[in-house]
Amino acid sequence: MKITKIEAIPYTIPYHYPVIAASGTLDSAEHVLVRIYTDEGPVGVSEAVVRSFVYGESQASIIAAIRLWFEPALVGADPFAVEENNARVSWIVANNTAHGAIDIALHDIRGKVTSQPSWRLLGGDGKAMRVTSILTMGDPDEAGEQASKIASLSGITSFKIKVGGNPREDVARVAAVRKAVGEDAYIYVDANHGWSAETAIRALTAIADHGVDLVEEPSPAGDTIGRQRLAQQVPITVMADESAPTLADAARELWTGSARALSIKVTRTGFTESAKLIALAEGLGARTLIGSQADGMVGAAAGLAFGSAFPRVAGEPGELDFYTILSDQLVVDYLEVKDGRLTPSSKPGIGVEIDEDKLHHYRIDRR
Numbered sequence: 020m021k022i023t024k025i026e027a028i029p030y031t032i033p034y035h036y037p038v039i040a041a042s043g044t045l046d047s048a049e050h051v052l053v054r055i056y057t058d059e060g061p062v063g064v065s066e067a068v069v070r071s072f073v074y075g076e077s078q079a080s081i082i083a084a085i086r087l088w089f090e091p092a093l094v095g096a097d098p099f100a101v102e103e104n105n106a107r108v109s110w111i112v113a114n115n116t117a118h119g120a121i122d123i124a125l126h127d128i129r130g131k132v133t134s135q136p137s138w139r140l141l142g143g144d145g146k147a148m149r150v151t152s153i154l155t156m157g158d159p160d161e162a163g164e165q166a167s168k169i170a171s172l173s174g175i176t177s178f179k180i181k182v183g184g185n186p187r188e189d190v191a192r193v194a195a196v197r198k199a200v201g202e203d204a205y206i207y208v209d210a211n212h213g214w215s216a217e218t219a220i221r222a223l224t225a226i227a228d229h230g231v232d233l234v235e236e237p238s239p240a241g242d243t244i245g246r247q248r249l250a251q252q253v254p255i256t257v258m259a260d261e262s263a264p265t266l267a268d269a270a271r272e273l274w275t276g277s278a279r280a281l282s283i284k285v286t287r288t289g290f291t292e293s294a295k296l297i298a299l300a301e302g303l304g305a306r307t308l309i310g311s312q313a314d315g316m317v318g319a320a321a322g323l324a325f326g327s328a329f330p331r332v333a334g335e336p337g338e339l340d341f342y343t344i345l346s347d348q349l350v351v352d353y354l355e356v357k358d359g360r361l362t363p364s365s366k367p368g369i370g371v372e373i374d375e376d377k378l379h380h381y382r383i384d385r386r
């Protein structure tokens with residue numbers, strides 16, 4: 020079996036409402052659908068989720084990278100040889116989400132050829148994962164109302180609150196959400212580098228009183244000494260996300276004590292490097308949680324199939340319902356959170372089938 024073609028289709032789906040973080044505001048999904056074709060029929064599917072203010076990629080840059088570099092390097096290769104194929108494209112620096120999408124689509128082909136879901140091929144048993152819902156920065160009372168609405172609609176009991184702005188307002192937002200969802204809910208925060216290390220120490224000391232034990236990217240990762248000092252001073256575990264987009268970055272963050280947890284985002288590190296990140300974290304006693312790049316349902320299905328397969332990850336809540344913020348989806352079968360959990364598809368690969376009419380409607384290269 021050989022790879023014959025790689026397709027990269029840009030599509031844009033509006034959000035129901037803008038999502039505000041300290042690092043930027045998103046109001047639509049600007050993604051790239053990636054499909055790897057083979058000479059024997061099976062087609063691997065994934066989505067590249069553009070995060071310009073994290074990785075400097077765009078829809079246009081991802082398409083160019085795939086056409087200029089990834090496709091010529093991989094056409095003719097055996098799609099099952101995932102390690103070999105990653106080595107063939109390892110010279111392409113950066114392009115995080117393009118690399119992630121290619122790796123996931125290769126794993127999707129494996130599933131389709133063997134008629135097995137990806138979670139089974141990765142060693143999992145298909146268990147459901149507890150879901151974390153991400154709450155946008157904004158008015159504390161509105162955040163509380165949003166959280167209780169999500170909890171009552173889908174039974175979700177884990178929330179990530181965006182912080183990293185005015186510390187007093189951030190603490191008030193956490194307090195309002197805690198009040199709205201109760202003592203038993205799991206709450207963590209993500210500052211997206213928005214605070215200085217000093218501000219983070221003050222804000223997190225107050226936030227810890229609201230039963231919060233995890234903070235993502237509290238301060239600029241470039242301020243290594245500040246980050247290490249705060250990691251030692253606050254009673255909250257620091258999680259690396261955008262400061263650890265690669266295996267080497269994650270090793271540095273964990274080894275230097277800047278972080279004690281990793282956000283695993285399969286749409287940037289694929290299945291192959293994400294598995295290595297989990298092993299690295301396990302060896303160093305760090306937590307691993309499935310994060311969201313603002314994934315649509317294609318990316319969420321991939322994150323779910325992957326996360327479900329690794330007990331260290333499946334035992335933590337995963338950021339898998341960001342797709343609810345998108346006004347529509349490209350897939351035929353929808354994921355649905357029940358009792359706060361998502362069950363991975365038993366269909367082959369990552370378990371998604373693309374709705375061609377919707378793709379035609381939302382693609383922006385052929386209007």
Ligand SMILES: [Mg+2]
Pocket residue numbers: 209211235236260261282
């Ligand atoms: Mg984050």
